[in-house]
Amino acid sequence: MYIICLDLEGIFTPEIWEAVAYKTGIEKLSLTTRDIPDYDMLMNQRLKILRDNDISLNDIQSIIEKMDLLPGAIEFIDWLQLNAQLIIVTDSFVEFIKPFAKKLKYPMIFCHNLEVDKNGFIINYKLRLRDMKKETVRAFKDLNYTIIAIGDSYNDIGMLENADYGILFRPSEKVKQEFPQFQVNTEYTELKNFISNHLGIK
Amino acid sequence: MYIICLDLEGIFTPEIWEAVAYKTGIEKLSLTTRDIPDYDMLMNQRLKILRDNDISLNDIQSIIEKMDLLPGAIEFIDWLQLNAQLIIVTDSFVEFIKPFAKKLKYPMIFCHNLEVDKNGFIINYKLRLRDMKKETVRAFKDLNYTIIAIGDSYNDIGMLENADYGILFRPSEKVKQEFPQFQVNTEYTELKNFISNHLGIK
Numbered sequence: 001m002y003i004i005c006l007d008l009e010g011i012f013t014p015e016i017w018e019a020v021a022y023k024t025g026i027e028k029l030s031l032t033t034r035d036i037p038d039y040d041m042l043m044n045q046r047l048k049i050l051r052d053n054d055i056s057l058n059d060i061q062s063i064i065e066k067m068d069l070l071p072g073a074i075e076f077i078d079w080l081q082l083n084a085q086l087i088i089v090t091d092s093f094v095e096f097i098k099p100f101a102k103k104l105k106y107p108m109i110f111c112h113n114l115e116v117d118k119n120g121f122i123i124n125y126k127l128r129l130r131d132m133k134k135e136t137v138r139a140f141k142d143l144n145y146t147i148i149a150i151g152d153s154y155n156d157i158g159m160l161e162n163a164d165y166g167i168l169f170r171p172s173e174k175v176k177q178e179f180p181q182f183q184v185n186t187e188y189t190e191l192k193n194f195i196s197n198h199l200g201i202k
Numbered sequence: 203m204y205i206i207c208l209d210l211e212g213i214f215t216p217e218i219w220e221a222v223a224y225k226t227g228i229e230k231l232s233l234t235t236r237d238i239p240d241y242d243m244l245m246n247q248r249l250k251i252l253r254d255n256d257i258s259l260n261d262i263q264s265i266i267e268k269m270d271l272l273p274g275a276i277e278f279i280d281w282l283q284l285n286a287q288l289i290i291v292t293d294s295f296v297e298f299i300k301p302f303a304k305k306l307k308y309p310m311i312f313c314h315n316l317e318v319d320k321n322g323f324i325i326n327y328k329l330r331l332r333d334m335k336k337e338t339v340r341a342f343k344d345l346n347y348t349i350i351a352i353g354d355s356y357n358d359i360g361m362l363e364n365a366d367y368g369i370l371f372r373p374s375e376k377v378k379q380e381f382p383q384f385q386v387n388t389e390y391t392e393l394k395n396f397i398s399n400h401l402g403i404k
Binding site: 081087109129135136140142143145 | 341
């Protein structure tokens with residue numbers, strides 16, 4: 001029996017921080033784990049920029065609520081729900097992803113959470129677990145599932161490496177070059193075909 | 203962060219084998235883990251009866267497709283999807299539960315599967331994992347989740363015991379007497395209130 005573990009941003013949604021950068025006009029917020037592999041360094045930089053620019057959680061949530069899923073993502077999630085067991089495993093935060101959860105029709109989502117002060121400003125982030133994506137795959141394998149993991153960036157590599165099958169979906173050229181061991185796909189139909197073949201879906 | 207682990211039959215749906223017993227007129231098929239705690243013994247008895255009566259997987263699936271969820275179950279699942287992360291953990295089989303998955307709007311479901319011969323008769327069942335319900339709770343706890351587990355019968359006890367909070371929902375009098383350590387609820391509103399209080403939902 002299979003579980004499909006998928007990253008959120010880049011797979012189903014645009015990058016949240018890129019959208020925040022665009023809407024606020026702060027270019028440095030557009031950097032992601034594709035650019036800065038060290039997640040702690042990246043997050044601390046983001047939180048400092050938010051503080052320096054008086055941007056609250058509420059401001060970010062308003063931006064996220066107006067974001068659409070990627071073209072074709074709805075059809076892909078519909079197909080996945082009908083044919084497989086899926087879980088979205090993201091290093092984003094429960095406070096950010098709620099509007100997406102609805103658009104994605106409430107799949108299981110594993111993520112982290114934020115610490116917010118009484119004025120609504122983000123003061124810290126709390127990782128539920130170190131190497132959460134990798135550990136999630138390991139836990140499901142221990143429960144006798146075969147794992148197909150799909151991600152796009154540095155923080156997905158542990159998940160992809162520990163899965164039975166790891167796929168890079170629309171990775172940057174840099175990530176693609178650095179991890180040539182993974183299959184690279186750019187279209188949902190390719191993911192569907194791969195999953196169909198493995199799960200025996202006709 | 204919380205995950206709510208729920209049994210399927212008795213919580214969201216009527217007992218599948220009771221429905222099969224009713225539709226086929228074979229009373230012995232109505233026994234469940236509430237009556238025979240040894241799951242292997244129970245399943246082997248069920249499969250023998252099916253064979254002896256020429257009842258195929260297809261016959262059972264036709265019965266299941268006509269079954270409704272329990273009254274109030276849809277509203278309960280809607281509320282859960284909106285407010286919490288849930289997983290259904292059932293000792294039933296992927297071949298049985300597909301019609302229910304749709305009615306429940308495709309939550310994550312952990313289950314087992316059946317072995318079917320070329321004529322469509324069930325010849326065996328394959329547990330994905332021994333003590334699957336209990337092991338699922340343990341795995342999620344290792345991923346730093348707090349677990350509220352909800353079940354109704356003997357095969358749920360390991361799950362309830364290993365969860366941070368275990369609730370018996372509409373258990374038989376026998377189960378209720380035998381496991382007085384668990385909170386007993388009979389209404390979805392009671393479950394909602396308990397979950398709301400713990401997750402801080404207003």
